[in-house]
Amino acid sequence: MKKEPFFWVTISCGFVIMAFILLPLIEMMTAPSFSILKETIKDKDVIRSIWLSIYSAGSAALISFLLGTPLAYLLARSDFQGKRLVESIIDLPIVIPHPVVGIAILSVAGKGHWLGKVFSELGIRIMGSVTGIIIVLTFVGLPFYINAAKSGFESISPRLEKVSRSLGASMVSTFFRITLPLAWRSMLVGIIMCSARAISEFGAVVIVAYHPMIAPVMIYERFEAYGLKYSQPVAVWLVSICLVLFLILRILTLRRPRET
């Protein structure tokens, strides 16, 4: 059968997009020589900043998981007035420009605000601290977790939970025996999305905490101070380590021994 011209248009667009995404990445990944990469990873500052990135993004994902799961479940299961509004509010961090996020967080964390005063009374410092970084990353990552978990819960028929309740299971037992085993894959995808988003954050973090330095800030600093050649190896290490971590999570998700 002769292919329609439209078919060739779709194929060509596909190739352009693939090249657009992959070319710069491949170029960057292959630019630094092996010896430079080896040297870079021996640099204590680099290790510290990559570790801080992973640690703070992981913490943000954990907080999103703990706080977001009940809300995601509520949004998936019940209809209430203002539900649309709540959903829009959850999506807000996605659309707000990143530096604005940083500024917004600083405005409640400062001494001029009662919340900032409470924090300072408790000895919690936001500005220039790991706590501040985690707060910022949670802010930007939360929507990704909640939306993924919510669609996971929505895909489970409420009748399964109803049957479980009628058979004697409490709401909590039903959640852990029925809902969670059926939704955990979506939740894990949500955790991956949330931490991926958190790890990539720069604009908001740089305003709240330039130091301690997360990897994206360090890449920026090295680029500013020494140029492309010195920022590339750090970027390569950050991307590689993150890819490996996500790959491991993904493999865990895809293992489904019981379902056929």
Next chain:
Amino acid sequence: MIRIENLTIHLPGFNLRDINLTIDENEFFVLMGPTGAGKTVLIEAIAGLIPVAGGRIFIGNNDVSKLSPEKRDVSIVYQDYALFPHLTVQENITYGLHFHKIDRSEAEKRLACIIEILNLSHLQKRLPANLSGGEKQRVSLARALIVKPKILLLDEPLAALDPGFREELRHMIKRLHRNSNITFLMVTHDFAEALSLADQSAVMDKGRIEQAGSIEDIFQRPDSTFVADFVGMKNLFAARFRGTRAIIKKLEVELGRQPKNSNGYIAIRPEDIVLSEEALSSSMRNSFPGTVTRVFDLGFYYEVHIEVRNVIFKSLITKSSLFELKIIEGADIFLSFKSTAIHNF
């Protein structure tokens, strides 16, 4: 026993109003009604799965209105089976036993028993995704019955099955009911199911109970035009009553009894209207000459419309009768029906 008093439920876009219903111990009760009548809402309310705005629900002598679903001893079986996809057949069936204080030997005994009755032994290790519709529904029944509920709610349990399986499972449900001390409450659209399974029944429409009573009453003696129409009494006429006669337009029909009201309705099932080439005299009290106006092919049956003095009667006949009586549109024919086949209200 289930007793429902003035039950009211408000859902977005749907209300259930002032439902009053009593279902006796061990009864097989069927709930019928058009789609959107509120049948599923009512049974989910009995199970405690839907918030209730007003009224009370009793199971036995206990007011369960405020009780959470897990404390009501009410099991539910849905049309789409609602099996837990991540659990094997055996794990599905025994699911409810975790929440009832039942020792291991008793649990094993119950499992063996229910598996035997529902013929599921060869499927125990399988996952629901690999079962046929009939098998899934048997698992769903086993899972509901193993906890020995007081009430079993069945929401159109046979509707999604192939005709062959449907009949088999219908017999199985009847047997299960007969051999247990459980009250069965089933929602169905299928009259054959209702008639073969139920003792008592109710018809719902638009969030209300239109009529409740014995299954014979519902099908033979509906007390509203809605129920008469719903149960297939296709000959439904507004009538004036004079002595033992009903007058429809200018046609007089002998009822053989005197109605209490002077204006009302008469209803006759289409299969009770007999067609013949000659006037029938025997026990048929009512026999009229008429003209065939329409003939509809219904597959196994034909629906014939006959006009008698501006009144259209509908009769259901077999294909062979159709040929024997040479029925075509425009033909002259006699129609007869017994006065006992007429229901007036």
